[in-house]
Amino acid sequence: MRNRDRGARVRVPSVVALAVVLVVVVWLPGARASTYPPLPLADDRGFLGNLSAPYLAPGSSGSITFTLGDPLSVEMTSATLSLEVYAFNGFPGNATSVLPVASAPVLSNASGSGSTVVVSVPLLDSHGTYHGSVSVASSATTPSGTFAIRASLSFVANSTTYLLESRGWFTAAEWAAATELPNGSATLNLTTLGVSGVLPETAVLVEESAFPWLLAGVLGAAFLLVGVGAWVYFRRGPSSSSGIRSADVDHQAPNALGSKRTKDGD
Numbered sequence: 001m002r003n004r005d006r007g008a009r010v011r012v013p014s015v016v017a018l019a020v021v022l023v024v025v026v027w028l029p030g031a032r033a034s035t036y037p038p039l040p041l042a043d044d045r046g047f048l049g050n051l052s053a054p055y056l057a058p059g060s061s062g063s064i065t066f067t068l069g070d071p072l073s074v075e076m077t078s079a080t081l082s083l084e085v086y087a088f089n090g091f092p093g094n095a096t097s098v099l100p101v102a103s104a105p106v107l108s109n110a111s112g113s114g115s116t117v118v119v120s121v122p123l124l125d126s127h128g129t130y131h132g133s134v135s136v137a138s139s140a141t142t143p144s145g146t147f148a149i150r151a152s153l154s155f156v157a158n159s160t161t162y163l164l165e166s167r168g169w170f171t172a173a174e175w176a177a178a179t180e181l182p183n184g185s186a187t188l189n190l191t192t193l194g195v196s197g198v199l200p201e202t203a204v205l206v207e208e209s210a211f212p213w214l215l216a217g218v219l220g221a222a223f224l225l226v227g228v229g230a231w232v233y234f235r236r237g238p239s240s241s242s243g244i245r246s247a248d249v250d251h252q253a254p255n256a257l258g259s260k261r262t263k264d265g266d
Helices: 004-008 014-027 041-047 172-179 212-234
Strands: 010-013 048-056 061-069 076-090 096-098 106-109 112-114 116-124 129-137 145-157 160-166 197-199 202-206
Touching (some): 041 048, 041 197, 048 145, 061 076, 061 116, 061 202, 106 116, 145 197
Parallel strands (some): 048 202
Antiparallel strands (some): 048 061, 106 112, 145 160
8 A cells, every 4th residue: 555654745846736727717707805015026926935745655745835024124023924725626637626625635733723724923033034834634535636725914014014925816817917918018017916025826736647747748738838927027036115124035936926816815
């Protein structure tokens, strides 16, 4: 019998696992109505980095790991990171669904458990980092496939509240309106999205197969075809209207700009 614990130690790169949710983005509701002051796009990579999710066999568990950073020139307070399982892409067969899915993986930490978990960090010094993890467990009846996980981060800096969200919080129409110019060129309009910045996403792969990396390779190819344009504009750093200077520290953060949908959105 297969050793289920072995699967929990194999990690799927976040930029690879993200591609499978592309087919379900159009089903999700819209983004939040509130508008938050934009931050420099160059800083987006510094807020949530090293985001990694496990490969799980049904019935096994593992951890989603991440690094929260403060790339700003001022301290961050009341930082709250939310991670949520929000979409499912079945394998084999490519059956797709918005949650709830029976026996979907459950996230948990000291604050609670369920499809959503919240991590609170009261204070982060300028250029400081916080390394964290969230447990994720599947059941024996969890279906094979990819479970997409979106992220949301709010914090206060200079007495101003900021909000960053991942691709999964926006519908396909909202994302297209904010990321494509009339001539077809790529852009990223945070004011249109109503957020301060964009975060990466990840996904948990549940599969009995002994060859998870073969599937990961297929997903990676799909991501490259669809998401390459997002990488171009995400790495640009337009000036910020927030009054906060961009940090020099470069935290690595996989980009999910072209592959996710949301609670409301995509």
